[in-house]
Amino acid sequence: xxxxxxxxVLYDYAVRALAVLIIIxxxxxxxxxxxxxLGDPTAKNAGRLSLNPMRxxxxxxxxxxxxxxxxxxxxxxIDPRRFRNPKTGMAVSAAAGPAANFLLGFVSTIIYxxxxxxxxxxxxxxxxxxxxxxxxxxxSLAVFNxxxxxxxxxxxxxxxxxxxxxxxxVMRYERYIMAAVLVLVLIGALDGPLGFFVNAVYRAFFSATxxxxxxxxxx
Numbered sequence: 001x002x003x004x005x006x007x008x009v010l011y012d013y014a015v016r017a018l019a020v021l022i023i024i025x026x027x028x029x030x031x032x033x034x035x036x037x038l039g040d041p042t043a044k045n046a047g048r049l050s051l052n053p054m055r056x057x058x059x060x061x062x063x064x065x066x067x068x069x070x071x072x073x074x075x076x077x078i079d080p081r082r083f084r085n086p087k088t089g090m091a092v093s094a095a096a097g098p099a100a101n102f103l104l105g106f107v108s109t110i111i112y113x114x115x116x117x118x119x120x121x122x123x124x125x126x127x128x129x130x131x132x133x134x135x136x137x138x139x140s141l142a143v144f145n146x147x148x149x150x151x152x153x154x155x156x157x158x159x160x161x162x163x164x165x166x167x168x169x170v171m172r173y174e175r176y177i178m179a180a181v182l183v184l185v186l187i188g189a190l191d192g193p194l195g196f197f198v199n200a201v202y203r204a205f206f207s208a209t210x211x212x213x214x215x216x217x218x219x
Contacts, residue, residue: 015126016066019133021053023101023141024065024073028056030100031076035093040082048076065137070144070185075151087159094156098142102201105138109205113212139201143194147181150174 029051032043047055056073065071083089112131115123148154151174159167170177184190213219 012129013066015129016133016137018130019137020062020065020071022051022134023104023137024062024071025051025053025056026100026104027097027141027145028073028076030096031078031093034096035076035078035083035089038083038089038093040079040089040093042079042082043076046077064182065141068185070140087164091157091160094153097153098145101138101142101145105135105142105201106205106208108134108138109209110212113209117212117216117218135202135205136198139198139205140194143197143201149177149181151178152181 029049032048032050035042036044036049043049050056058072058074061072061074063071078090078093080086080090108131112128112135115131116128145152146154146157148158150171155167155170181190185194210219
Protein backbone atom coordinates (compact mmCIF):
# COMPACT_ATOMS: atom_id res chain seq x y z
CA UNK A 1 0.00 0.00 0.00
CA UNK A 2 2.91 2.32 0.71
CA UNK A 3 3.97 2.17 -2.93
CA UNK A 4 0.50 2.95 -4.22
CA UNK A 5 -0.54 5.44 -1.57
CA UNK A 6 2.74 6.94 -0.41
CA UNK A 7 2.93 10.70 0.03
CA UNK A 8 5.12 11.13 -3.04
CA VAL A 9 2.80 9.03 -5.22
CA LEU A 10 -0.31 10.85 -4.00
CA TYR A 11 1.42 14.15 -4.67
CA ASP A 12 2.15 13.08 -8.26
CA TYR A 13 -1.47 12.02 -8.75
CA ALA A 14 -2.71 15.37 -7.39
CA VAL A 15 -0.47 17.36 -9.75
CA ARG A 16 -1.51 15.17 -12.68
CA ALA A 17 -5.16 15.67 -11.78
CA LEU A 18 -4.71 19.44 -11.92
CA ALA A 19 -3.13 19.13 -15.36
CA VAL A 20 -5.95 16.89 -16.56
CA LEU A 21 -8.47 19.62 -15.66
CA ILE A 22 -6.92 21.65 -18.49
CA ILE A 23 -5.63 19.04 -20.91
CA ILE A 24 -8.78 17.00 -21.56
CA UNK A 25 -11.19 19.95 -21.99
CA UNK A 26 -8.69 21.63 -24.35
CA UNK A 27 -8.53 18.48 -26.49
CA UNK A 28 -12.27 17.89 -26.62
CA UNK A 29 -13.24 21.54 -27.12
CA UNK A 30 -10.86 21.63 -30.10
CA UNK A 31 -12.80 18.78 -31.72
CA UNK A 32 -16.06 20.64 -31.11
CA UNK A 33 -14.72 23.98 -32.36
CA UNK A 34 -13.26 22.65 -35.61
CA UNK A 35 -16.30 20.50 -36.43
CA UNK A 36 -18.52 23.57 -35.86
CA UNK A 37 -16.29 25.74 -38.07
CA LEU A 38 -16.53 23.06 -40.77
CA GLY A 39 -20.32 23.14 -40.65
CA ASP A 40 -21.36 20.58 -38.03
CA PRO A 41 -22.86 22.12 -34.85
CA THR A 42 -23.62 18.74 -33.22
CA ALA A 43 -20.88 18.94 -30.56
CA LYS A 44 -21.48 22.65 -29.97
CA ASN A 45 -25.19 22.05 -29.44
CA ALA A 46 -24.32 19.27 -26.98
CA GLY A 47 -22.32 21.71 -24.86
CA ARG A 48 -18.91 20.32 -25.80
CA LEU A 49 -17.53 23.65 -27.06
CA SER A 50 -16.50 24.38 -23.50
CA LEU A 51 -13.46 24.27 -21.24
CA ASN A 52 -15.61 23.09 -18.33
CA PRO A 53 -14.05 19.71 -17.43
CA MET A 54 -17.37 18.23 -16.33
CA ARG A 55 -18.69 18.50 -19.89
CA UNK A 56 -16.02 16.09 -21.11
CA UNK A 57 -14.85 13.71 -18.39
CA UNK A 58 -15.31 9.97 -18.67
CA UNK A 59 -14.72 8.54 -15.16
CA UNK A 60 -12.59 5.56 -16.23
CA UNK A 61 -10.72 7.48 -18.93
CA UNK A 62 -9.93 10.31 -16.52
CA UNK A 63 -8.68 7.86 -13.89
CA UNK A 64 -6.39 6.24 -16.46
CA UNK A 65 -5.12 9.68 -17.45
CA UNK A 66 -4.27 10.57 -13.85
CA UNK A 67 -2.74 7.20 -12.95
CA UNK A 68 -1.05 6.31 -16.21
CA UNK A 69 -0.70 9.51 -18.21
CA UNK A 70 -2.95 8.37 -21.07
CA UNK A 71 -6.72 8.13 -21.16
CA UNK A 72 -9.83 9.37 -22.89
CA UNK A 73 -12.93 11.52 -22.48
CA UNK A 74 -16.54 11.19 -23.52
CA UNK A 75 -16.72 10.96 -27.33
CA UNK A 76 -17.53 14.20 -29.11
CA UNK A 77 -20.57 13.73 -31.33
CA ILE A 78 -19.94 14.54 -34.98
CA ASP A 79 -22.36 14.25 -37.89
CA PRO A 80 -20.22 13.91 -41.04
CA ARG A 81 -23.27 14.57 -43.23
CA ARG A 82 -23.01 18.23 -42.17
CA PHE A 83 -19.54 18.60 -43.68
CA ARG A 84 -19.09 19.76 -47.25
CA ASN A 85 -16.61 16.92 -47.67
CA PRO A 86 -17.45 14.27 -45.02
CA LYS A 87 -14.17 12.36 -45.34
CA THR A 88 -11.98 15.45 -45.04
CA GLY A 89 -14.23 16.98 -42.37
CA MET A 90 -13.93 13.89 -40.18
CA ALA A 91 -10.15 13.82 -40.57
CA VAL A 92 -9.63 17.52 -39.85
CA SER A 93 -11.98 17.60 -36.85
CA ALA A 94 -10.27 14.47 -35.48
CA ALA A 95 -6.81 15.98 -35.95
CA ALA A 96 -7.88 19.08 -34.01
CA GLY A 97 -7.69 17.27 -30.65
CA PRO A 98 -4.07 16.07 -30.90
CA ALA A 99 -3.08 19.35 -32.56
CA ALA A 100 -4.53 21.28 -29.60
CA ASN A 101 -2.52 19.13 -27.20
CA PHE A 102 0.68 19.61 -29.16
CA LEU A 103 0.06 23.37 -29.11
CA LEU A 104 -0.65 23.39 -25.38
CA GLY A 105 2.43 21.24 -24.74
CA PHE A 106 4.59 23.58 -26.80
CA VAL A 107 3.29 26.68 -24.99
CA SER A 108 3.83 24.88 -21.66
CA THR A 109 7.44 24.24 -22.66
CA ILE A 110 7.97 27.96 -23.24
CA ILE A 111 6.35 28.81 -19.89
CA TYR A 112 8.36 26.10 -18.10
CA UNK A 113 11.66 27.45 -19.38
CA UNK A 114 10.71 31.09 -18.86
CA UNK A 115 9.62 30.57 -15.25
CA UNK A 116 12.75 28.55 -14.47
CA UNK A 117 15.24 31.00 -15.94
CA UNK A 118 13.42 34.14 -14.77
CA UNK A 119 13.48 32.90 -11.20
CA UNK A 120 17.02 31.48 -11.38
CA UNK A 121 15.52 28.12 -10.44
CA UNK A 122 13.93 29.45 -7.25
CA UNK A 123 10.42 28.24 -8.00
CA UNK A 124 8.28 26.06 -5.70
CA UNK A 125 8.42 22.43 -6.82
CA UNK A 126 4.63 22.13 -7.34
CA UNK A 127 4.73 24.90 -9.95
CA UNK A 128 7.52 23.29 -11.97
CA UNK A 129 6.06 19.82 -11.54
CA UNK A 130 2.68 21.05 -12.82
CA UNK A 131 4.29 22.66 -15.86
CA UNK A 132 6.36 19.51 -16.50
CA UNK A 133 3.22 17.37 -16.46
CA UNK A 134 1.53 19.90 -18.75
CA UNK A 135 4.29 19.24 -21.27
CA UNK A 136 4.49 15.48 -20.87
CA UNK A 137 0.81 14.64 -20.58
CA UNK A 138 -0.14 16.81 -23.54
CA UNK A 139 2.46 15.09 -25.69
CA SER A 140 1.45 11.63 -24.44
CA LEU A 141 -2.27 12.23 -25.02
CA ALA A 142 -1.66 13.57 -28.52
CA VAL A 143 0.60 10.68 -29.52
CA PHE A 144 -1.74 8.10 -27.96
CA ASN A 145 -4.73 9.52 -29.83
CA UNK A 146 -2.88 9.38 -33.14
CA UNK A 147 -2.81 5.57 -33.04
CA UNK A 148 -4.46 4.81 -36.41
CA UNK A 149 -7.10 2.35 -35.21
CA UNK A 150 -10.67 2.96 -33.99
CA UNK A 151 -11.77 4.67 -31.83
CA UNK A 152 -8.69 6.91 -31.69
CA UNK A 153 -8.42 10.19 -33.57
CA UNK A 154 -5.73 8.68 -35.77
CA UNK A 155 -8.28 6.31 -37.27
CA UNK A 156 -10.37 9.23 -38.53
CA UNK A 157 -7.27 10.72 -40.10
CA UNK A 158 -6.45 7.35 -41.65
CA UNK A 159 -9.89 7.43 -43.29
CA UNK A 160 -8.39 9.86 -45.81
CA UNK A 161 -6.11 7.09 -47.05
CA UNK A 162 -8.35 4.01 -46.66
CA UNK A 163 -11.24 2.80 -48.79
CA UNK A 164 -14.48 3.90 -47.12
CA UNK A 165 -15.94 0.37 -47.02
CA UNK A 166 -12.81 -1.04 -45.34
CA UNK A 167 -12.82 1.73 -42.75
CA UNK A 168 -16.41 1.16 -41.70
CA UNK A 169 -15.91 -2.61 -41.58
CA VAL A 170 -13.08 -2.04 -39.11
CA MET A 171 -15.27 0.39 -37.13
CA ARG A 172 -17.65 -2.45 -36.29
CA TYR A 173 -14.96 -3.83 -33.98
CA GLU A 174 -14.21 -0.47 -32.34
CA ARG A 175 -14.91 -1.62 -28.77
CA TYR A 176 -12.80 -4.74 -29.11
CA ILE A 177 -9.92 -2.81 -30.65
CA MET A 178 -10.10 -0.25 -27.84
CA ALA A 179 -9.98 -3.02 -25.23
CA ALA A 180 -7.05 -4.69 -27.00
CA VAL A 181 -5.08 -1.44 -27.15
CA LEU A 182 -5.68 -0.79 -23.45
CA VAL A 183 -4.44 -4.29 -22.59
CA LEU A 184 -1.32 -3.70 -24.70
CA VAL A 185 -0.74 -0.41 -22.86
CA LEU A 186 -1.22 -2.02 -19.45
CA ILE A 187 1.25 -4.82 -20.15
CA GLY A 188 3.75 -2.37 -21.59
CA ALA A 189 3.70 -3.77 -25.13
CA LEU A 190 3.32 -0.27 -26.61
CA ASP A 191 5.91 1.40 -24.39
CA GLY A 192 8.58 1.16 -27.07
CA PRO A 193 6.77 2.69 -30.06
CA LEU A 194 4.80 5.24 -28.02
CA GLY A 195 7.92 6.19 -26.06
CA PHE A 196 9.86 6.69 -29.29
CA PHE A 197 7.36 9.22 -30.64
CA VAL A 198 6.79 10.92 -27.28
CA ASN A 199 10.54 11.40 -26.79
CA ALA A 200 10.89 12.68 -30.35
CA VAL A 201 8.29 15.36 -29.68
CA TYR A 202 9.96 16.24 -26.35
CA ARG A 203 13.25 16.78 -28.14
CA ALA A 204 11.57 18.80 -30.88
CA PHE A 205 9.81 21.07 -28.36
CA PHE A 206 12.93 21.73 -26.30
CA SER A 207 14.97 22.35 -29.44
CA ALA A 208 12.34 24.64 -30.99
CA THR A 209 12.12 26.72 -27.81
CA UNK A 210 15.83 27.49 -27.53
CA UNK A 211 14.87 31.10 -28.22
CA UNK A 212 13.95 31.22 -24.51
CA UNK A 213 17.54 30.41 -23.54
CA UNK A 214 18.71 32.97 -26.10
CA UNK A 215 16.44 35.61 -24.56
CA UNK A 216 18.10 35.02 -21.19
CA UNK A 217 21.60 35.15 -22.69
CA UNK A 218 22.24 31.45 -22.16
CA UNK A 219 23.16 30.62 -25.74
